[in-house]
Amino acid sequence: MEMTTKIDNWDESLGINDFNTDDKPKAAEENQLTTKIENINLSAGDSSASVSTTNGTTTELTADENVSTADLSYMRKVLRNKLLHTKNNVEVHRSKPDNPLYSVKSFEELRLPEELLKGLYDMGFSAPSKIQETALPLLLANPPINLIAQSQSGTGKTAAFVLASLCRVEPAERTPQVIVMSPTYELAIQTGEVAKQMAKHIPQITFRFGVRGENIQRGEQIADHVIIGTPGKLMDWIIKFKAFDVKKVKVFILDEADVMIDTQGHRHQSIRIQRSLPETCQMMLFSATYDKPVMDFAEQVIKEPVIIKLKREEESLENINQYYVYCNNEIEKYNALANIFGTISMGQAFIFCHTKASAARLAQQLRKDGHSVGLISGELSVEERTLALQRFREGQERVLIATNVMARGIDVEQVTVVVNYDLPINVETREVDKETYLHRIGRTGRFGKEGLAINFVDSPKTFGFITDLEIHFGRKILKLDATDIDEIEKINQE
Structure with a gap:
């Protein structure tokens, strides 16, 4: 030619x-x-x-x-290197009318630890996205509130739950306090890299990946604060190896729920892991969609949640x-x-x-x-x-x-x-x-x-x-x- x-x-x-x-x-x-x-x-x-x-x-x-x-x-x-800006409003549904409901326009309003604020700015965040404006005050409230959040990729979901969970970590307690569960190896690694980057000014917080290729010895006890992994590996560590005290876990995050339920076996494993956690554990579920299969799954995993939805940008x-x-x-x-x-x-x-x-x-x-x-x-x-x-x-x-x-x-x-x-x-x-x-x-x-x-x-x-x-x-x-x-x-x- x-x-x-x-x-x-x-x-x-x-x-x-x-x-x-x-x-x-x-x-x-x-x-x-x-x-x-x-x-x-x-x-x-x-x-x-x-x-x-x-x-x-x-x-x-x-x-x-x-x-x-x-x-x-x-x-x-992989393609998303900046937040997707949307004009759509966030819908909020509260199972308990007394749950706090307000939004913020700056990260400073959240009174975050200085080290985390610095990590956010280093990552290029200057102000909260639409979903972060509403989700972060809820996630940082005390006593902790369970949350289901739906919004499309690129709206800041990952940064929201990573930031909120890192705020709950007590570095002096050498035991897993946060579990982040992703449906695949690639998604888990990517979320872990975001968490590490955000916490880079708090070197006392340590991370462990619970994915393929990461193995533990029988009897070994994990002392890292944050575990990011896939359902099968995490279930082995929690139920089979009893590699840490699940009763000390403060935050459980189930990311990409719509993908999770689309993957054979993951629904059952997710529910088993969630049921092993203490009643006081804060539960978060994130999904790009919120159709009936995701709703049914969410209801099995998250009790009395606040549900926030961000309508997808129309093409x-x-x-x-x-x-x-x-x-x-x-x-x-x-x-x-x-x-x-x-x-x-x-x-x-x-x-x-x-x-x-x-x-x-x-x-x-x-x-x-x-x-x-x-x-x-x-x-x-x-x-x-x-x-x-x-x-x-x-x-x-x-x-x-x-x-x-x-x-x-x-x-x-x-x-x-x-x-x-x-x-x-x-x-x-x-x-x-x-x-x-x-x-x-x-x-x-x-x-x-x-x-x-x-x-x-x-x-x-x-x-x-x-x-x-x-x-x-x-x-x-x-x-x-x-x-x-x-x-x-x-x-x-x-």
Whole structure:
């Protein structure tokens, strides 16, 4: 394929800086990831059906990739390097009317220990988020109050429960006083790193990870103040090995409850652990969703809680300029992509493809032509996907190619362009998937900024999908001639 322009016309004013590291292990991981992407076996293809379009071409259809809720939650956290600001209000439901209810606008109002306040500021927190404003006064109240909190990823839940639990620790008491339970190894490690960072000015507080690879000897007694782990390992330490006195635990946190109940065995293990704790233990449950399965689980674990909910930010097309590009074949699509990215200024971009194979094929072609692009695919391990997301977040790769995995609630503030290299198709109806379309292009135009969505169509049938989208969302999708550089530059100025 001929390609005359480089995908390197980036807008540096958006605050994305090149990230360089001399970390040799990380460099080795990155080389391994690059090699794997370049050698994904495309001949194996996806488990898919196909539909013939009216111009005789064939469009592949595939069921969405099988990515667990735990992996999706972890990917969101990896990408999140700052809090999501929301205009929505917090709903509060109290089982006891006498429970205190007030909010704060600054961390100083909470009268936190100076060392923790310093740790917060070192981490970049300047003021409480919406959910922290309401949750922290409740969590720090005496006597302790049980809490169930629901809000989407990036709203400050983790920092809230870590801060509140660290305030309960008595460093002189050499026994576990806080248990934080996460559904997976990766989520537990990430939460533990947040806790360590926040407590770095209180070196007397020590931490222990209860995850795979961390073992204790029979008869060993744990003296660390905070244990962060997964249900299976924690149940072994508490019930099988009796590695510490659970009656001295002051705070029990069940994080990612919606993921927890989606993982086989975790519900039962969580309940067993909770029932072994003293009546005086403060219980906290956090979840990104609060549907009936989560509610039923929460009621089994948390007694007489205060429930706070932060409504999810609605995805909207208000700030997104939408265009379509008509291409007659794959070569025209590829050249159109090159022209667009070689002409417009952007922060970062998502490119969505139908299938794992088509995403890998495009990534390989772009890399072959000298462009630095990332790939999120079911072909990659959790660790490899994490590394790809970190590179994207840090600006090392400013284009990320993916299937629908990335469309599910993962936000990057610097994303200004979304390209539907393939429009999303519902496998069952073989029509355009309008909900997925909204999720996809909703990655741009976030946080009140202008966004740009460009859709590639390659047949009369897929062109008809553009009309369907216009009617459904009530917004015009304008035609873009990707061979006309002047026309492309115009959309860059709008």
